[in-house]
Amino acid sequence: xxxxxxxxxxxxxxxxxxxxxxxxxxxxxxxxxxxxxxxxxxxxxxxxxxxxxxxxxxxxxxxxxxxxxxxxxxxxxxxxxxxxxxxxxxxxxxxxxxxxxxxxxxxxxxxxxxxxxxxxxxxxxxxxxxxxxxxxxxxxxxxxxxxxxxxxxxxxxxxxxxxxxxxxxxxxxxxxxxxxxxxxxxxxxxxxxxxxxxxxxxxxxxxxxxxxxxxxxxxxxxxxxxxxxxxxxxxxxxxxxxxxxxxxxxxxxxxxxxxxxxxxxxxxxxxxxxxxxxxxxxxxxxxxxxxxxxxxxxxxxxxxxxxxxxxxxxxxxxxxxxxxxxxxxxxxxxxxxxxxxxxxxxxxxx
Amino acid sequence: xxxxxxxxxxxxxxxxxxxxxxxxxxxxxxxxxxxxxxxxxxxxxxxxxxxxxxxxxxxxxxxxxxxxxxxxxxxxxxxxxxxxxxxxxxxxxxxxxxxxxxxxxxxxxxxxxxxxxxxxxxxxxxxxxxxxxxxxxxxxxxxxxxxxxxxxxxxxxxxxxxxxxxxxxxxxxxxxxxxxxxxxxxxxxxxxxxxxxxxxxxxxxxxxxxxxxxxxxxxxxxxxxxxxxxxxxxxxxxxxxxxxxxxxxxxxxxxxxxxxxxxxxxxxxxxxxxxxxxxxxxxxxxxxxxxxxxxxxxxxxxxxxxxxxxxxxxxxxxxxxxxxxxxxxxxxxxxxxxxxxxxxxxxxxx
Numbered sequence: 001x002x003x004x005x006x007x008x009x010x011x012x013x014x015x016x017x018x019x020x021x022x023x024x025x026x027x028x029x030x031x032x033x034x035x036x037x038x039x040x041x042x043x044x045x046x047x048x049x050x051x052x053x054x055x056x057x058x059x060x061x062x063x064x065x066x067x068x069x070x071x072x073x074x075x076x077x078x079x080x081x082x083x084x085x086x087x088x089x090x091x092x093x094x095x096x097x098x099x100x101x102x103x104x105x106x107x108x109x110x111x112x113x114x115x116x117x118x119x120x121x122x123x124x125x126x127x128x129x130x131x132x133x134x135x136x137x138x139x140x141x142x143x144x145x146x147x148x149x150x151x152x153x154x155x156x157x158x159x160x161x162x163x164x165x166x167x168x169x170x171x172x173x174x175x176x177x178x179x180x181x182x183x184x185x186x187x188x189x190x191x192x193x194x195x196x197x198x199x200x201x202x203x204x205x206x207x208x209x210x211x212x213x214x215x216x217x218x219x220x221x222x223x224x225x226x227x228x229x230x231x232x233x234x235x236x237x238x239x240x241x242x243x244x245x246x247x248x249x250x251x252x253x254x255x256x257x258x259x260x261x262x263x264x265x266x267x268x269x270x271x272x273x274x275x276x277x278x279x280x281x282x283x284x285x286x287x288x289x290x291x292x293x294x295x296x297x298x299x300x301x302x303x304x305x306x307x308x309x310x311x312x313x314x315x316x317x318x319x320x321x322x323x324x325x326x327x328x329x330x331x332x333x334x335x336x337x338x339x340x341x342x343x344x345x346x347x348x349x350x
Numbered sequence: 351x352x353x354x355x356x357x358x359x360x361x362x363x364x365x366x367x368x369x370x371x372x373x374x375x376x377x378x379x380x381x382x383x384x385x386x387x388x389x390x391x392x393x394x395x396x397x398x399x400x401x402x403x404x405x406x407x408x409x410x411x412x413x414x415x416x417x418x419x420x421x422x423x424x425x426x427x428x429x430x431x432x433x434x435x436x437x438x439x440x441x442x443x444x445x446x447x448x449x450x451x452x453x454x455x456x457x458x459x460x461x462x463x464x465x466x467x468x469x470x471x472x473x474x475x476x477x478x479x480x481x482x483x484x485x486x487x488x489x490x491x492x493x494x495x496x497x498x499x500x501x502x503x504x505x506x507x508x509x510x511x512x513x514x515x516x517x518x519x520x521x522x523x524x525x526x527x528x529x530x531x532x533x534x535x536x537x538x539x540x541x542x543x544x545x546x547x548x549x550x551x552x553x554x555x556x557x558x559x560x561x562x563x564x565x566x567x568x569x570x571x572x573x574x575x576x577x578x579x580x581x582x583x584x585x586x587x588x589x590x591x592x593x594x595x596x597x598x599x600x601x602x603x604x605x606x607x608x609x610x611x612x613x614x615x616x617x618x619x620x621x622x623x624x625x626x627x628x629x630x631x632x633x634x635x636x637x638x639x640x641x642x643x644x645x646x647x648x649x650x651x652x653x654x655x656x657x658x659x660x661x662x663x664x665x666x667x668x669x670x671x672x673x674x675x676x677x678x679x680x681x682x683x684x685x686x687x688x689x690x691x692x693x694x695x696x697x698x699x700x
Contacts, residue, residue: 007583025397038391038592045559047375076426076563076586083585087462105584112437112581114464209395211591213426231462233357234455235433236426240590241561242388 005300007104010313019340021328022313024149024291026208028261028331031253034209034246041242048238051229052216056244059251064191064199064218071218073228074239074247078179078202078215079105082143084235085198085217086113088227089173094140099127101293101322103149103177104315115140119321125153125284129162136166141173144192147180150293150320150327152269152286157190168194173224175200179215180289182206182258185266195220205289206258207250214239214247265290268337272330275341279350283325290331293317299326302347310343355650357454360663369690371678372663374499374641376558378611378681381603384559384596391592398588401579402566406594409601414541414549414568421568423578424589424597428529428552428565429455432493434585435548435567436463438577439523444490449477451643451672453499453527454665465490469671475503475634479512486516491523494542497530500643500670500677502619502636507540518544523574525550529565530639532556532608535616545570555639556608557600564589564597615640618687622680625691629700633675640681643667649676652697660693 010022051057052074061067075081082105086096090113098106100119110117120135122128125148136142144163146155155163167174174192179202181189192199202215219225269286276283276294283294296302299317303326306312317325330337360372401407402424411417425431432455436446440463448456450469460467470485472478475498486492494513496505505513517524524542529552531539542549552565569575619636626633626644633644646652649667653676656662667675680687 006580023397030395035391038388038393041385041388043388043561045380045561047373047560076430076590079584080586108581108584112584210397211393211395211588213587213590230356231458234429234458234462236430236586237563238561240426240563240593242592243590 005303005316007315007319010315013313018311018313019332019336019343020313021330021332021340022315024205024289024329024331025210026205026261026290026331027333028208028264030208031250031257033253034207034249037242037246037249043242043245045241048241048244050233050238052239053241053244053248056248056251059248060216060218063251066193067218067220071220071225073217073225073232074244075215075217075232076236076239077204077213078177078200080236081200081215081217082175082177083109083113084228084231085175085200085224086110086115087231088224089141090114095138097132097135097139097142099144099148101125101148101150101317101320101325103145104319106143107321110143122153125151127155127159127163129159132163133166136170136172139172141175142167143175143177145177147184147288149180149289150291150315150317150322151284152289152291152293153284154184154186154287157187160190160192164192164194164197167196171196173198179205183262183265183290184288185262185269186287198224203247203250207247207253209243209246209250212240212243212246214243268330268332268334271334272328272337272341275337279341279345279348291327291329293320293322293325293327295325299324302326306344306347310347312340312343312347355653355666357665357669360665363663368661368663369682369686369693370663371680371682371690372665374555374639374679374681375560376555376611376640376681377683378558378614380558381600381607383603384557384599387592387596387599393592393595395591398591398594400583400588402589403591403594403598406598406601409598410566410568413601416543417568417570421570421575423567423575423582424594425565425567425582426586426589427554427563428527428550430586431550431565431567432525432527433459433463434578434581435525435550435574436460436465437581438574439491440464445488447482447485447489447492449482449494449498451475451498451500451667451670451675453495454669456493457671460493472503475501477505477509477513479509482513483516486520486522489522491525492517493525493527495527497534497638499530499639500641500665500667500672501634502639502641502643503634504534504536504637507537510540510542514542514544514547517546521546523548529555533612533615533640534638535612535619536637548574553597553600557597557603559593559596559600562590562593562596564593618680618682618684621684622678622687622691625687629691629695629698641677641679643670643672643675643677645675649674652676656694656697660697662690662693662697
């Protein structure tokens with residue numbers, strides 16, 4: 001039974017009576033403008049540039065000071081961007097530092113690239129700089145994710161600046177997975193930058209188009225960009241060209257779309273935090289993204305019973321290097337969050 | 351200059367005065383029905399199943415006797431299917447046998463998966479069973495591509511049956527890249543099958559939707575299927591859900607669509623063969639797909655000068671393990687083929 005417990009059993013599952021606090025995907029609608037691309041499509045379906053559509057890369061470069069459109073590669077979601085860059089830097093092996101808890105795909109991706117994952121523990125979800133400095137010493141790269149999936153925590157700007165400084169000085173590759181950068185409740189995003197930085201991002205979360213799989217990689221390191229393009233030429237070729245056109249339209253959407261979304265996410269965050277607190281559960285307050293990671297007794301039993309008896313999907317903390325906890329994604333409307341909380345309360349017998 | 355000569359410099363390039371015998375993509379229109387999916391799209395853009403949409407897998411399983419929908423995984427083109435299966439079987443290393451000339455992505459994909467490519471030479475593009483039997487002995491897998499990119503040659507049914515028998519007996523994985531299986535001029539396709547077979551296919555060529563990147567993998571080996579899904583969960587998640595809906599519609603298109611296409615491909619094959627023959631070039635007659643691989647003097651100079659001076663894209667035989675040759679894709683209308691042939695004649699000074 002334990003053997004069968006893994007995230008892929010829940011991905012794409014839902015509907016009906018099920019309340020899913022599982023997969024991390026927005027339920028809010030995507031910008032309506034991106035449907036126009038579909039409805040007016042007369043696309044010829046031919047191969048596109050491996051690196052990605054030029055207009056999309058040009059639009060992205062406006063969002064990153066000092067960047068050029070040729071510093072970007074459009075990928076099948078942030079997942080592929082991460083996989084490709086790890087495979088490129090993986091030649092000859094080495095260690096990649098991850099902060100715990102981590103997104104569940106990180107260790108398998110690091111290992112699949114021939115690299116070894118090593119870990120720095122966090123304190124209440126915040127990177128412990130003393131431990132970081134010790135662990136980073138013999139690493140080839142550091143993979144940071146702020147806001148974090150699964151904790152929803154962001155790293156302090158001072159911490160980010162120090163990490164930026166150390167990795168630059170030691171020429172350690174700093175991979176920054178910023179797929180939740182537009183979903184921070186507490187402050188503006190601090191964009192990690194420098195010659196050592198590889199930024200990973202996606203349209204999935206910001207524009208609610210997860211199933212369309214458009215992400216990207218940005219780096220000023222021309223050798224990394226070239227090697228990723230060369231690899232992608234063989235492993236998947238261009239990213240779906242129509243999805244790229246939709247992503248381009250998403251870059252032109254007024255800022256209000258994001259602001260409106262953020263307000264809703266914050267309300268939901270407050271709602272779920274109150275509910276969990278009322279049940280007496282211990283958790284770190286999410287500052288971004290849409291995840292919360294409470295402690296529960298016997299988490300494996302909790303995930304299975306919540307699914308089988310209460311039709312509530314939650315993810316096991318163990319998958320994220322967070323034993324003793326379960327992850328809840330609150331990308332659901334208020335009514336569903338309330339119903340889900342009610343069922344969790346029933347499970348807990350409170 | 352030589353350093354810069356690689357396929358990615360030409361992919362997605364074209365238009366204007368350029369005649370491209372480069373990338374292998376049909377110019378014929380896709381089935382008109384698949385546009386309806388776009389024009390009526392009210393897709394919610396959410397994550398799909400990692401393994402792929404159920405209706406698409408069910409439709410595919412009807413095309414493969416003895417298969418079940420759960421034996422299929424929908425991927426970002428055949429490229430990703432191949433990359434994933436090689437990565438899965440790559441654990442612990444080993445050798446993969448390729449027949450020469452080969453599709454240019456094969457050796458890099460094999461190496462990127464931690465495996466070593468080894469080669470069996472062909473005679474006039476046909477597998478030499480004596481050499482095959484010798485080379486296969488210490489291999490983990492054989493990757494076959496019939497009809498072949500870049501030769502357009504098909505393997506004899508007797509040869510295919512013998513390869514099927516030997517690999518089954520020795521429990522060697524037989525990866526069959528059949529993306530051109532619906533484009534054979536000489537006979538019906540012979541579908542390699544058995545517990546050792548992993549079939550790779552795509553909607554790109556058959557239905558002219560290359561840029562949409564929908565391919566698939568089919569295997570009766572449950573462990574391979576499971577491991578590929580597990581890997582894809584981390585490396586790219588689901589394949590674009592809307593592209594999968596379009597692929598599903600493509601499976602429902604009347605057979606006439608393919609028959610009509612095949613007639614056109616055959617006419618073009620005859621046209622280009624006549625043109626090349628009239629110039630006195632030596633080549634193997636293509637029996638499927640839409641490639642021809644003539645011998646030329648100084649192929650590097652030919653590819654560069656044809657592009658720079660005559661605006662004709664051709665691919666270097668070296669990329670395919672075919673020194674002394676260049677590859678021409680004849681996925682072009684007759685007028686363009688004729689114009690392209692004229693320019694090649696000019697280049698040759700004939």
